[in-house]
Amino acid sequence: MKTWLHRQTFNPDITVAVFFGVVAIFFYGSILWTGYMSLTRSTLIPSYEVIGFDQYVKLFTNYRWLVSCLNMVIFGVLFIVGTLSFGTILAILADRRIQAESLFRTIFLYPLAVSLIVTGLSWRWVLDPVNGLQGLMRNAGWESFTFDWLTNPDRAIYTLVIASIWHSSGLVMVIVLAGLRGVDNDLWKAIRMEGIPLWRAYLQVIFPGMRPVIASCVVLLMSEVIRGYDLVIAMTKGGPGIATEMPAKFAVDFYFARVNLGLASAASIVMLLLSLLMLLPYFYSEFRKRT
Amino acid sequence: MNLRRFTSTISVLGLLAGSNTALAQTVDVQHYWTSSSESKAMNTVADAFKSKGGKWIDSPSADFDAALAAVTSRIAGGEPPSAILMTPNSALRELAGSGQLRDFDDLAAEGGWQKVMSPLVWSKLNVGDHLVALPVGIHAQNWVWYSKPLLEELKIEEPKTFEELFSAADKIKASGRIGIAIGGEPWQEVGILFSSILALGGPDYWNELIVKRSPQALKSPVLPQAFDIFRKVSTYADPASPGRSWNDTTNLVVTGKAGFQFMGDWARGEFLAAGKVAGKDFGCFLTPGEKPSYAILIDVFAFPVNKDEDRIKGQTLLAQSVMDPAVEEQIAEVKGSVPSRTDVDTSKLDVCAQLGAKTLATPGAAVQAAYDALAGDLNGQVTDLATQFWTDKSMTTEAAVESFSKILQSE
Secondary structure, three states: OHHHHHHOOOOHHHHHHHHHHHHHHHHHHHHHHHHHHOOEOOOOOOOOOEOOOHHHHHHHOOHHHHHHHHHHHHHHHHHHHHHHHHHHHHHHHHHOOOOOHHHHHHHHHHHHHOOHHHHHHHHHHHHOOOOOHHHHHHHOOOOOOOOOHHHOOOOHHHHHHHHHHHHHHHHHHHHHHHHHHOOOHHHHHHHHHHOOOHHHHHHHHHHHHHHHHHHHHHHHHHHHHHHOOHHHHHHOOOOOOOOOOOHHHHHHHHHOOOOOHHHHHHHHHHHHHHHHHHHHHHHHHHHHHHO | OHHHHHHHHHHHHHHHHHHHHHHOEEEEEEEOOOOHHHHHHHHHHHHHHHHOOEEEEEEEOOOHHHHHHHHHHHHHOOOOOOEEEEOOOHHHHHHHHOOOEOOOHHHHHHHOHHHHOOHHHHHHHEEOOEEOEEEEEEEEOOEEEEEHHHHHHOOOOOOOOHHHHHHHHHHHHHOOOEEEEOOEOHHHHHHHHHHHHHHHHHHHHHHHHHHOOOHHHHOOOHHHHHHHHHHHHHOOOOOOOEOOOHHHHHHHHHOOOEEEEEOOOHHHHHHHHOOOOEOOOEEEEEOOOOOOOEEEEEEEEEOEOOOOHHHHHHHHHHHHHHOOHHHHHHHHHHHOOEOOOOOOOOOOOOHHHHHHHHHHHOOOOEEEOHHHHOOOOHHHHHHHHHHHHHHOOOOOHHHHHHHHHHHHHOO
16 A cells, blocks of 8 residues: 555656646636626626626726725725734733743633624624613713714724724734844844844834734734725624725625625625735835845 | 345336326326415415325425426426416416417316406416416405504594505604515515505506506606605605515515515515414505506416427426315415416405405406516516615606606617
8 A cells, every 4th residue: 555655756747737727717707707797787697788988987986986986996095004013012012021921821822712793793793882882881880971983973993993903913923023023133142232222223224124914914904904894794783884895795796695796796806906906016016025 | 046036026116106107187287386485385385285185295495486487498498387376467468479388278278267367367378368367366466454453542533544644654753663564675665665656646657557558658757756655655664674575575574573565465465374363463555556457467387389298298287286166266266366267256255355356347447557568678677766765765757757758769
């Protein structure tokens, strides 16, 4: 048995070809099909008659879609900046050789193990104006305490940011911490000898050297932003009104509840283009480095 | 040797099990009836079906949209459910139009079903002259429910106009309770808008506006008035309203924490499930207007084309169970609907169901609810507009009416 297995030499090209075949069919094939569908008037059942770019025109005159895109930008910027800063601060604190470091590390990483649906539901209960934090404070005697962001159309989007920062900071912390642990001890010795203040040492010496680490964090977080669906569903269902609608939710709603395959496909294609656009700076810096 | 005997036993057992399922008449039912009254109604159908010897596979989804999503992907994936709970909307017309649904013309002719249904209902069940959906019960959207003990405590009469309704709600609010209970989900909000339009305009105007989408109807003063009433209702929303489900909202009225609720008569099922009696513990009226009107929503079963012999037999058996007058009556009793067969004895139903049955039988009162009447995703677009107007207090009535007109004229 063993000798037979040993005699087999697998050609890596075949393995890779199979893998690429699978990717080509299920990934690029789906993208192509979605692109095709976005040029048709398909509703519930696919229709294969091309009508041009009407669905895209419809999409960009749809108020809900525009609100969704704006929400994604607001949410994305605040979430990425917030998570990066919070996670980095945690990593720096953990790197200062504090007591019980592994305990804290586990505590902060724990939210990541909780699914976004559970995260959203728990935060929804915490932020619920009647039964959550506000109600608790008011029952405790602080009658004027108001924290109704979840049900306030102008503020609800920020509750999503809070919940997702809570969810993802631990991940950034662990990645950045790993990066910090990789910093050469000699560098630290040099910093100490030069007498550079700690904040400058981090901002000007340590982090610039950790560009790839930060870049991977940003890419990871960006994919969360574009996929942003489960958290919205669990926390606000896009409401109040359409205040927290997101493009992914728009696409899913129009695929299924609104049975509008054409418009939903157009939305998906625009989302794909948006995500490529967001990754452009990353590709650009990578490309520049190589050449 | 032992091993071989073991495997052969297993395969014999497997064969037996296989042949067993082949004998049963199986239905795989994709539905979304998950609240307490709804699941009771679904169990009524299931029990009737099982007592006739069928095998019931329950495939529930959390809500209507999720059920439709599951159905679409199951049909596309070649594993269609054998029955779907839905309403006769554009999705049904499209499924039927592309030949995905089994028709029941033969059974209908045999059972004389057309004679026992109102023409409006019958026309909704047929696509291209084929009967593709079987009615489970008839609901109406434009109901208002109230807590009778609460109104008696505050000495409020049942409101006959919107003004009386609002002044009653103010009184309830002043007593520290919720005047009008509202679940802040888009579909619940748009229901209030449609009820207001129907109440102010009456059935004829409704048909011009929603069914024919005539440009003249869009210019009528009824529209801005309806949006104003819709806005006024929104001011009664309590802080916990956003995102609250309809049955949790009904429960506020059931427990006397709130006075009124605008909701279709599926709400009656929740009152009944809580052991409340119509006319004693809770009251009901149709949104007040000059002419009686009844915006009907029909719950139907549709039957995707299946190839398996036992699943086809299962469909036939389920169709017969659903159309059984006794089953229709039982469903109406627990679910809050009105039986879709006109030959069902309604004398045992409560006062609210009788008011519904009476209005339904009034000539010209019944109209299609917007959910079924509006083509494509027009209903969805109006829903988006309604929830936007509801939450954005800075949006003017004129702007809302203009967007509304644009949506209705876009297709």
